[in-house]
Amino acid sequence: MRSHHLKHKALAALAALALAASAHAADLHVVSSGGFAQAYKDLSPQYERASGDRLVSEWGPSMGATKNAIPARLARGEAIDVVIMVGDALDKLMAEGRLEPGSKVVLANSPxxxxxxxxxxxxxxxxxxxxxxxxxxxxxxxxxxxxxxxxxxxxxxxxxxxxxxxxxxxxxxxxxxxxxxxxxxxxxxxxxxxxxxxxxxxxxxxxxxxxxxQLNTAFSGAVVRGARNPVSARALLRFLAAPANAAAIEATGLEPVAATH
CATH class of the missing domain: 3.40.190.10 (Periplasmic binding protein-like II)
Incomplete structure (x- = not known):
């Protein structure tokens, strides 16, 4: 019964995306850290089909000194719409004014x-x-x-x-x-x-x-301040956080927070 309910909610969410697709179809630039990368890869084709958006995806750590690290990318002004990363590191970027206030969405916990x-x-x-x-x-x-x-x-x-x-x-x-x-x-x-x-x-x-x-790490997403496609960015985060996608996230080794909502 639960699986039927989730399937219905998934179809409803996809239908809503499809209806909105013509209004804001866009190239959406996303950078994800490794912890959420597989879940994102598994779910992104479904989002693209339903929304009409094209996801331009790259990868980088949430912290550290490497050139691909998300803070370094933002510091040098890369054109990014959405970041998905360790929650504490995201909070730091939010406090620095690099992300849109109120746009943070907690997606999963990772052991x-x-x-x-x-x-x-x-x-x-x-x-x-x-x-x-x-x-x-x-x-x-x-x-x-x-x-x-x-x-x-x-x-x-x-x-x-x-x-x-x-x-x-x-x-x-x-x-x-x-x-x-x-x-x-x-x-x-x-x-x-x-x-x-x-x-x-x-x-x-x-x-x-x-x-x-054990240390469970929260992975969260947020819209980058000045994103070229903020409407699509928020739509992607809502999709990733939807309870209907909890099973796909769990299959990658994460603990979805959507399952408890």
């Missing part, structure tokens, strides 16, 4: 997970001690330069009491997904947002961090 190269022994990380041993037994550990990696670097290693032991064999990876580093054999254990690990071929996701040391 941190860990992975090994496909076929390698899978450590049991369901307990804090198991996670600690997985870190200590690995020859090289990788984590990201975005929200999950910042948490690991500044908090998790201390919570596990292994900061000194990990010196020299745990590294923060700029720009490149952690899963790719593991798949290529440059690390034998690594952690990142579960939704960023799941799409990577050649690795096995062994589980999420135990609840006692």
């Amino acid at each position: 941190i997970a860990c992975a090994v190269k496909h076929g390698d022994p899978r450590p049991d990380i369901h307990t804090v001690d198991g996670l600690r041993q997985a870190f200590l037994h690995a020859h090289r550990v990788a984590y990201s330069d975005s929200a999950s990696g910042e948490y690991i670097r500044h908090q998790l290693l201390d919570k596990l009491g292994i900061r000194e032991q990990m010196e020299g064999k745990a590294a923060q990876i700029p720009a490149t997904p952690v899963g790719e580093i593991i798949a290529h054999g440059e690390a034998d254990f690594g952690c990142q947002q579960r939704s960023e690990l799941k799409p990577v071929q050649g690795i096995d996701v062994v589980g999420v961090l135990p609840p006692e040391v």
Whole structure:
């Protein structure tokens, strides 16, 4: 019954988009960070068909010093209509006046997970001690330069009491997904947002961090201040946040907030 209700709501949402398509069909420039990227990729064709808009999509981390990082893109004045990124980093850009006030939409929460190269022994990380041993037994550990990696670097290693032991064999990876580093054999254990690990071929996701040391990261979207197509930008965010799309978001390893609305 619930699935039938959601299907009906999805059809209604798409119908509304279709009716509005002729009024504001546009090229919509979107930059998404990796945590929400797969969900966005899965849902964007449906939005394009219904709205008539063409999504011009690029990717970049929510923070960090790389040239593709979303704050860096906005600072140099790239023509962007919508950003999708870690909520805390988005809030900072909102406070700096780079995003349209009131346009923030929370889309999903993302837990941190860990992975090994496909076929390698899978450590049991369901307990804090198991996670600690997985870190200590690995020859090289990788984590990201975005929200999950910042948490690991500044908090998790201390919570596990292994900061000194990990010196020299745990590294923060700029720009490149952690899963790719593991798949290529440059690390034998690594952690990142579960939704960023799941799409990577050649690795096995062994589980999420135990609840006692887990950090759930909210991913949100907002309209960029001065966006060329603000009407389409808001329509896209409403579509992504629609309860009817919760299952598609959940399938990528995220926890949709729409499911609780």
